[in-house]
Amino acid sequence: MAVTAILLAGGSGTRTGADRNKVLLPAGDRPLLQWSLETLEACDEVDEVLLVIREEDRSDAEALAATCAPSKLRGLVPGGASRHASEAAGIRALASDIRAGRIAVVAVHDAARPLASAALTATTVATARAVGGAVPALPLPAPVVRADDDRTRAVEVGALRRVQTPQAFRADALLAAYEAADAEGTQGADTAETVLRHSQLTVRAVPGEERNRKVTFAEDLDAVVRAAGPPASR
Numbered sequence: 001m002a003v004t005a006i007l008l009a010g011g012s013g014t015r016t017g018a019d020r021n022k023v024l025l026p027a028g029d030r031p032l033l034q035w036s037l038e039t040l041e042a043c044d045e046v047d048e049v050l051l052v053i054r055e056e057d058r059s060d061a062e063a064l065a066a067t068c069a070p071s072k073l074r075g076l077v078p079g080g081a082s083r084h085a086s087e088a089a090g091i092r093a094l095a096s097d098i099r100a101g102r103i104a105v106v107a108v109h110d111a112a113r114p115l116a117s118a119a120l121t122a123t124t125v126a127t128a129r130a131v132g133g134a135v136p137a138l139p140l141p142a143p144v145v146r147a148d149d150d151r152t153r154a155v156e157v158g159a160l161r162r163v164q165t166p167q168a169f170r171a172d173a174l175l176a177a178y179e180a181a182d183a184e185g186t187q188g189a190d191t192a193e194t195v196l197r198h199s200q201l202t203v204r205a206v207p208g209e210e211r212n213r214k215v216t217f218a219e220d221l222d223a224v225v226r227a228a229g230p231p232a233s234r
Contacts, residue, residue: 001104002047002097003125005040005166006090009033009053009061009111010079021057022215023111024064028228032215033061035114035228037069043118045125046107048074052090084187084194091178098171105129106174108191109166115211115227121166123206128168133203135192136212137161164208167191173201 009023023033040049049069053061055078065073077093079086087108097103105128107121120136127134140160145152167190174191177198181187188194195201215221 002102003045003105003107003168004074004094004097004103004171005043005046005049005107005109005121006087006094007033007036007040007049007051007109007111008079008083008086008090009036009051009057010086011112021054021060022221024057024060025215025221027114027215027221027224030068031064032114032221032224033111034064034068036109036111036116037065037073039116039118040109040121041069041072043121045122046072048072050074050090050093051076052079052086053077054079082187083190084181087191087194088178088182091175094171095175098175103171105168106171107166107168110214112215113165113212114215114224115209115213116164116166117209117211120206120209120212121168124166124168127204127206128170131204132173132201133167133169133192133195134206135167135203136164136208137205138164138208138210161205162208163190163192163205164212164214165190169195169201169203173199177201 011022024031040046049072053076077089080089094103105125107125124134140162144155146155177195180198181194192203211227213224215224
């Protein structure tokens with residue numbers, strides 16, 4: 001059975017100060033989206049890629065995807081008004097193949113995390129096959145406080161983690177979780193939250209990567225470009 005990666009690329013450039021979808025912005029010598037497509041293309045554990053994109057960006061995304069992920073690109077589907085809605089759109093597009101048993105694992109990745117490695121994707125997929133689900137995570141740096149209306153207190157961060165993508169899950173449980181979320185009208189902050197809220201699936205944290213930074217603001221894009229280094233060093 002196949003492993004399908006859903007690549008979420010339906011955001012905007014508002015918080016980066018850009019006038020276009022941030023995944024089309026250049027990071028070093030190529031756009032953010034191209035980095036992620038090429039990583040998934042190079043990952044042996046991923047059989048196909050489904051790209052979730054804004055309808056107005058479809059033509060640009062199709063042209064880019066045709067050059068850097070030609071063998072694995074399953075297709076493009078339009079995203080929704082929120083991250084959860086875009087996740088749901090991608091999962092819905094795979095539903096018939098999941099129910100037929102043709103897809104075993106689904107990995108969900110943010111195209112705005114262009115430096116995630118193929119090895120990280122492989123680890124999350126292998127862990128999802130073994131236990132049910134996997135999320136990359138990094139320790140949360142201390143100190144952290146919780147500020148309520150009436151008091152502020154320190155929070156013990158020993159067991160807390162910063163969650164990244166790609167996140168991978170057994171496909172049938174993932175589909176069922178999103179169908180349950182739709183029925184209840186609830187939305188998770190990310191894929192793992194929806195799965196944990198609406199299924200009994202075991203989700204294990206695997207070591208994340210410091211390079212795997214998400215581009216949200218202009219300074220994030222600058223940091224990604226620095227981390228990527230000049231073309232000659234890669």
